[in-house]
Amino acid sequence: xxxxxxxxxxxxxxxxxxxxxxxxxxxxxxxxxxxxxxxxxxxxxxxxxxxxxxxxxxxxxxxxxxxxxxxxxxxxxxxxxxxxxxxxxxxxxxxxxxxxxxxxxxxxxxxxxxxxxxxxxxxxxxxxxxxxxxxxxxxxxxxxxxxxxxxxxxxxxxxxxxxxxxxxxxxxxxxxxxxxxxxxxxxxxxxxxxxxxxxxxxxxxxxxxxxxxxxxxxxxxxxxxxxxxxxxxxxxxxxxxxxxxxxxxxxxxxxxxxxxxxxxxxxxxxxxxxxxxxxxxxxxxxxxxxxxxxxxxxxxxxxxxxxxxxxxxxxxxxxxxxxxxxxxxxxxxxxxxxxxxxxxxxxxxxxxxxxxxxxxxxxxxxxxxxxxxx
Amino acid sequence: xxxxxxxxxxxxxxxxxxxxxxxxxxxxxxxxxxxxxxxxxxxxxxxxxxxxxxxxxxxxxxxxxxxxxxxxxxxxxxxxxxxxxxxxxxxxxxxxxxxxxxxxxxxxxxxxxxxxxxxxxxxxxxxxxxxxxxxxxxxxxxxxxxxxxxxxxxxxxxxxxxxxxxxxxxxxxxxxxxxxxxxxxxxxxxxxxxxxxxxxxxxxxxxxxxxxxxxxxxxxxxxxxxxxxxxxxxxxxxxxxxxxxxxxxxxxxxxxxxxxxxxxxxxxxxxxxxxxxxxxxxxxxxxxxxxxxxxxxxxxxxxxxxxxxxxxxxxxxxxxxxxxxxxxxxxxxxxxxxxxxxxxxxxxxxxxxxxxxxxxxxxxxxxxxxxxxxxxxxxxxxxxxxxxxxxxxxxxxxxxxxxxxxxxxxxxxxxxxxxxxxxxxxxxxxxxxxxxxxxxxxxxxxxxxxxxxxxxxxxxxxxxxxxxxxxxxxxxxxxxxxxxxxxxxxxxxxxxxxxx
Numbered sequence: 001x002x003x004x005x006x007x008x009x010x011x012x013x014x015x016x017x018x019x020x021x022x023x024x025x026x027x028x029x030x031x032x033x034x035x036x037x038x039x040x041x042x043x044x045x046x047x048x049x050x051x052x053x054x055x056x057x058x059x060x061x062x063x064x065x066x067x068x069x070x071x072x073x074x075x076x077x078x079x080x081x082x083x084x085x086x087x088x089x090x091x092x093x094x095x096x097x098x099x100x101x102x103x104x105x106x107x108x109x110x111x112x113x114x115x116x117x118x119x120x121x122x123x124x125x126x127x128x129x130x131x132x133x134x135x136x137x138x139x140x141x142x143x144x145x146x147x148x149x150x151x152x153x154x155x156x157x158x159x160x161x162x163x164x165x166x167x168x169x170x171x172x173x174x175x176x177x178x179x180x181x182x183x184x185x186x187x188x189x190x191x192x193x194x195x196x197x198x199x200x201x202x203x204x205x206x207x208x209x210x211x212x213x214x215x216x217x218x219x220x221x222x223x224x225x226x227x228x229x230x231x232x233x234x235x236x237x238x239x240x241x242x243x244x245x246x247x248x249x250x251x252x253x254x255x256x257x258x259x260x261x262x263x264x265x266x267x268x269x270x271x272x273x274x275x276x277x278x279x280x281x282x283x284x285x286x287x288x289x290x291x292x293x294x295x296x297x298x299x300x301x302x303x304x305x306x307x308x309x310x311x312x313x314x315x316x317x318x319x320x321x322x323x324x325x326x327x328x329x330x331x332x333x334x335x336x337x338x339x340x341x342x343x344x345x346x347x348x349x350x351x352x353x354x355x356x357x358x359x360x361x362x363x364x365x366x367x368x369x370x371x372x373x374x
Numbered sequence: 375x376x377x378x379x380x381x382x383x384x385x386x387x388x389x390x391x392x393x394x395x396x397x398x399x400x401x402x403x404x405x406x407x408x409x410x411x412x413x414x415x416x417x418x419x420x421x422x423x424x425x426x427x428x429x430x431x432x433x434x435x436x437x438x439x440x441x442x443x444x445x446x447x448x449x450x451x452x453x454x455x456x457x458x459x460x461x462x463x464x465x466x467x468x469x470x471x472x473x474x475x476x477x478x479x480x481x482x483x484x485x486x487x488x489x490x491x492x493x494x495x496x497x498x499x500x501x502x503x504x505x506x507x508x509x510x511x512x513x514x515x516x517x518x519x520x521x522x523x524x525x526x527x528x529x530x531x532x533x534x535x536x537x538x539x540x541x542x543x544x545x546x547x548x549x550x551x552x553x554x555x556x557x558x559x560x561x562x563x564x565x566x567x568x569x570x571x572x573x574x575x576x577x578x579x580x581x582x583x584x585x586x587x588x589x590x591x592x593x594x595x596x597x598x599x600x601x602x603x604x605x606x607x608x609x610x611x612x613x614x615x616x617x618x619x620x621x622x623x624x625x626x627x628x629x630x631x632x633x634x635x636x637x638x639x640x641x642x643x644x645x646x647x648x649x650x651x652x653x654x655x656x657x658x659x660x661x662x663x664x665x666x667x668x669x670x671x672x673x674x675x676x677x678x679x680x681x682x683x684x685x686x687x688x689x690x691x692x693x694x695x696x697x698x699x700x701x702x703x704x705x706x707x708x709x710x711x712x713x714x715x716x717x718x719x720x721x722x723x724x725x726x727x728x729x730x731x732x733x734x735x736x737x738x739x740x741x742x743x744x745x746x747x748x749x750x751x752x753x754x755x756x757x758x759x760x761x762x763x764x765x766x767x768x769x770x771x772x773x774x775x776x777x778x779x780x781x782x783x784x785x786x787x788x789x790x791x792x793x794x795x796x797x798x799x800x801x802x803x804x805x806x807x808x809x810x811x812x813x814x815x816x817x818x819x820x821x822x823x824x825x826x827x828x829x830x831x832x833x834x835x836x837x838x839x840x841x842x843x844x845x846x847x848x849x850x851x852x853x854x855x856x857x858x859x860x861x862x863x864x865x866x867x868x869x870x871x872x873x874x
Contacts, residue, residue, distance in 0.1 A: 240743075240744055240745060241742060241743055241744065241745065242734055242735070242740075242741075242742040242743075242745055243742070244745075245727070245730075245731070245734060245745055246731075248720075248723055248727060249720050249723065249727070249731055252720040252721070252722040252723050253716075253719075253720040253721065253722070255678075255716060255717055256716065256717050256718060256719060256720050257720070257731075258678060258699055259676060259678050259699055259709065259711060259717045259718075260699070260703075260731050260732055260788075261698075261699045261700040261703040261704075261732070261735065262700075262731065263700060
């Protein structure tokens with residue numbers, strides 16, 4: 001009787017996935033963990049992933065009614081031949097750079113800051129408060145708005161940071177949910193005390209001229225310059241300082257980092273505070289350079305974009321800047337597609353998501369060696 | 375008589391490390407068969423092969439004389455092999471019934487629950503267990519959870535029962551009760567494999583014993599015809615000649631630990647009233663069976679875990695109880711952790727980073743605003759040469775690519791270049807080959823000659839005996855006895871086993 005059971009077991013169908021010594025066997029495909037991979041092959045895989053992602057995106061756009069010939073026009077020709085469009089891209093890039101670098105700094109120490117939008121809201125509110133209550137002389141107005149914005153962003157991230165460091169509360173949930181708190185407070189202000197008396201619309205009164213970030217000529221906004229300065233600062237911080245050296249250890253192996261004397265708490269604290277401040281500055285530059293006032297939707301979509309930029313840039317601030325510019329191209333082209341083809345803006349987010357998934361999937365090929373089993 | 379379970383020529387390696395090499399094993403129905411060996415001898419790996427969790431690279435598995443191929447635990451269950459793992463495989467928020475049901479699926483849910491419940495009660499009554507099938511796993515004690523595991527595999531029809539270190543988590547009384555139950559199961563015709571490193575259990579409760587060493591079965595004996603001394607000799611093997619200690623008078627106590635108490639992550643007090651001191655220029659060895667509080671002691675001494683009570687004093691700095699790892703390192707403590715890739719090295723980072731992180735706060739590699747990459751590379755290159763770290767093709771290569779021995783040398787290079795006052799070395803030669811092991815020992819003796827106070831904590835009794843000036847035996851979280859250097863192996867071993 002026992003023999004029957006045994007033979008039944010051996011004759012069962014081969015499982016679809018089978019665990020082997022170093023990985024999983026999927027049918028006739030064998031997967032093994034890679035020890036090492038040359039940077040060139042990595043770049044090639046990444047490029048292939050991008051091509052696949054863009055291909056799927058193009059197919060979706062065509063299915064939504066965009067002519068194939070128009071795709072090339074909208075994304076390449078229009079954007080880079082027309083100075084007006086180039087201007088909008090650089091203009092759009094500034095807040096994206098801020099959120100991208102913000103996410104990169106937090107993710108470097110594995111602090112999963114999903115509260116970028118909440119911090120942006122607070123940055124906008126703090127900057128607007130400086131304008132609304134006429135704090136400081138006109139000359140110092142913009143620096144004060146910036147400072148208040150940054151401080152507000154830091155203050156907003158302190159709660160999840162403290163909960164995480166002191167009580168090990170998962171910051172993903174806390175930062176994410178605090179976004180709703182910030183958003184409702186914003187609505188409270190815009191529909192209440194800060195309602196524009198001129199038109200009774202739910203936005204703050206227009207900023208005065210000296211409260212707006214100036215254009216510097218050649219289509220360059222001072223917002224972009226600020227974004228570049230902060231990128232350079234963050235880049236130097238993570239690449240050249242002792243703090244940056246420590247962040248690598250906190251990211252790679254925090255148990256080891258603790259044992260070897262890395263001040264984990266301090267490193268996490270500084271990174272997260274910087275991240276909060278940079279997100280808030282994104283809110284500030286949108287309010288002070290793009291909208292010229294506090295509106296109720298200026299932050300929408302930036303949280304996700306920030307995460308995506310940091311992910312694609314592998315948490316490197318300088319690379320985040322480059323990726324942010326590319327995402328800006330997508331944003332701007334998306335807007336014109338919206339106007340000319342009635343394609344919803346959600347399509348832009350869909351494209352972002354498809355590209356992220358493609359790149360994330362390619363990481364699997366970088367970590368595993370795939371070969372056929374004969 | 376045909377063996378119920380037979381493994382022949384099993385080979386299994388993990389990322390180049392050979393855990394099992396041509397291992398053999400057989401257990402008969404109706405016997406309790408002990409699988410004895412030191413930590414890392416390959417006992418658990420071999421049994422994981424039998425349970426279908428590991429796919430061996432070579433070798434055959436026979437159940438009741440028929441060759442079987444196990445592609446997963448499900449196949450093993452079909453062959454009526456059941457294993458109770460050291461780490462219980464239970465879903466904590468689920469009830470006993472739900473956990474048993476998860477492993478023994480019954481066609482329909484609600485009738486299945488009722489059926490399983492009846493079966494659990496019946497099985498529990500047969501074994502003399504008192505278990506409420508409706509209680510949640512996290513309400514149960516460790517011993518009760520283990521009983522749930524045993525019922526789970528028995529209800530799956532297991533006639534070959536593998537228990538991996540079942541008594542390691544139990545009190546003496548609970549252990550005796552379990553082993554008595556196990557004997558009853560064997561009397562009922564099951565083949566029971568008892569994985570253990572406790573000699574007392576082997577001689578008192580088993581019929582036959584297979585001794586493993588370095589991934590091989592080295593002996594198969596009748597448990598009643600052998601004794602602890604022979605088993606120890608077989609499990610440990612012949613000792614390798616080790617570097618000689620030069621005799622030198624020790625200095626003042628550098629590290630003094632008094633009545634230290636510390637808990638494991640789950641809140642269990644594992645270091646309980648440990649007191650000892652280590653003098654400059656001596657090696658104080660702590661011997662003991664693994665899991666008697668050694669890990670938590672190391673964690674408390676290096677600042678990773680805050681002690682519950684007691685004090686840690688460092689000469690010249692006074693009381694350092696509960697200080698942070700940074701502070702303790704500043705005071706001159708260095709550590710060689712047992713889990714070298716978990717706590718000693720950040721595998722994803724370069725050799726340079728891993729070397730320099732230990733002393734970058736001293737300012738040798740530039741100010742905090744600007745680290746000096748070339749100074750870091752130069753210092754690392756020099757240390758890699760001096761400490762003979764091999765396999766470094768490029769300094770920027772990921773440290774995870776180093777072999778265990780070379781990773782250990784890199785850790786020693788990082789820790790010893792600071793000229794530490796106190797060195798805490800936890801199983802520094804675990805998993806290393808003979809040459810790497812000798813190199814590590816030589817470094818420890820050199821540091822001793824240089825006047826450092828060295829605390830050597832090891833599961834490997836020979837390592838402790840050969841290197842130490844004084845030996846403390848740690849059992850149940852405290853130092854049960856102390857011996858002066860040349861210590862009698864048998865005497866030390868007796869304290870280890872009898873108090874454990």
